[in-house]
Amino acid sequence: MYLYQVVKRRQLAPAIVLFEVEAPRVAAKVKAGQFVIVRMDEKSERIPLTVMDFNRERGTITIVIQDVGYSSCMINNMREGSSFLDFVGPLGVPSDIENYGTVVCMGGGLGIAPIYPIARALREAGNHVISILGARTADLLILREEMEAVSDEVVIVTDDGSLGTKGYHSTGLDQILAQGHKVQVIWAIGPMVMMRAVANYTKTLGIKTIVSMNPIMVDGTGMCGACRVKVGEETKFACVDGPEFDGHLVDFELAMQRLAFYKDEENRAKAHGACGQEGGH
């Protein structure tokens, strides 16, 4: 049995925390686009988290988590030196990395974390990488320096204009296209509404767009179908067939409905649990 110890904790924004976790066997195999499933302690849920970074020499995996409910709140309170009980991965299909030419990597909110290793891998494969980072407001924009280090160009957009251009990812894309860039493919990761808006827009532009779905998961190995998504006419399991899919084929309305399935229970868990104490063990 391994000890999945937190070796680094860094607060990135209010409610958003980065953890570097010792998991050498996962770190040896993981590729951009894959995810892990973590369980903090005996009574915790299994939660899927897309990998933000990995260091094969140090044997660590970096994840970024936002406090949106009881379980994520408990994890966010973990300190350096405490451990996850379970840390399973790498799971899912890696991103399809090749030299496409010019690619755009869009990260929205917490979605900037999972776009990071994809941007890095695309750049290493010889692409001209333009990143569009978006957040509601300036203090929620995370990992800017890291993204600048793996991108040829970075465009920042905020809903309220408190940083970069006021507007959405589509605003940023318009800017890039206006400069005459020929964009071959777009990766867009963020909240479901952001991915839907981007996919709807790029469909009209005819630019291939890949999104990373974040449905409810339990096992993450294809044995239950909790994570099913409708892609074109087919039902797919995001944990084994994805998490990345062609954004122009994904049924986002259904995905959003399914994501809200346990809203009442999530509120009950939060009311019942005493989050605020130190988590982990």
Place this chain on the structure above:
Amino acid sequence: MALKIPRHDMPCQDPAVRAHNFDEVALGYTEEMAVEEAKRCLQCKKPTCRSGCPVEVLIPDFIKQVAEGDFLAAAVTLKEKNSLPAVCGRVCPQESQCESQCILGKKGEPVAIGRLERFVADYEIKFGESHAEKPAPTGKKVAIIGGGPSGLACAGDLAKAGHGVTVFEALHVAGGVLMYGIPQFRLPKEIVQTEINNLKKMGVEIRTDEVVGKITSVDELMASGYDAVFIGTGAGLPYFMGIPGENLLGVYSANEFLTRTNLMKGYKFPEYATPIKVGKKVAVLGAGNVAMDGARTSLRLGAEEVSIVYRRSREEMPARAEEAHHAEEEGINFRLLTNPVALHGDEKGWVKSMTCLRYELGEPDASGRRSPVPIPGSEFELEVDTVVVAIGQGPNPLVTKSTPGLELNRRGNIVADPETLATSKRGVFAGGDIVTGAATVILAMGAGKKAAASIDEYLKNKN
């Protein structure tokens, strides 16, 4: 004279009470009941019961020890052939195995072999000292992929033979379907873990959270020093009906429904953080043991009306008679010769009804079962707010897809020699549901033991 003692019934929780709790339904024999029941055994010179047991437990021998009151000795006898007797005594379909071959069954009721096995195993868990003797190590190493019944049985026998055994399990606990599938009220998880701990005491290493096919592969295991590999990854891929509306909210695969409840202890939400949601009117599609488990679990989670919806008739139901009987006692409806053709949702995407057709039975099909034929114009609406799809499972392809050179059949099951369980890949053996398709716990255990014997043989000839 033995015939004059009536077979002892199993003491059970009252159906009206148990339908609302997750405590074990069957309470087990007392010492007195066990001794009396054991005395019914005629101690046949040629015990036919043994041939009905897939792992050939020394049935008359252990029963004799029970009759003499030497319960711990009986446990030793049992474990000679069966590594998980507390599990098998609970979940084996004895009526079609050992007990179906009992000579007493010809004129009356067979000896309650399963209940006695359970009694002995439980007695040992309570009062016994684990006497796991460690055999002389052979220096050979075997990797077992999948910690379900076949893998655990294989691991137990290989450890007894002195081989170094590592079990690779994808979930956070070993046990497979014993942990995530079969509910607490039929098989308490503490019992499964006690039996697994006994395997660990014998030297079996269990590595959880390791998804073979992702974190490592069969070829990498062989290259890293394992002398043989056993694949026991089961049938964990849920089938859906393929009808409109199956992605509506409230529609679960039985695997998801049972995993949330059993493995994640969703029935103790919010003490345990994994939620499970069940409405007032539940339809469980299918009529196997998994469907019965899904239906009985729904009741215990607070559903008011639970129906088994099955397109054939009672006679063709694949579930054990005892399970169907327990379900009926607890108030489950059986809507037979009925099948949904579409699910409908409300404006928020919640399932609210199913359009069903009525069926009649036609000619026997290739499998000998009479095939269900829809009655034209028989459509009707059934109001539901939760649907559990329990129509079967296929082989999960994570391991097979990542193993070049492994021969599979059309359905994606591994092709293995029926005698040796050797696959098309040298040194790689496979057994249980990944070979046969979804079957029973004890058949999987039997396959695990068979594979262990041929792996042992293979290792003796390998330098």
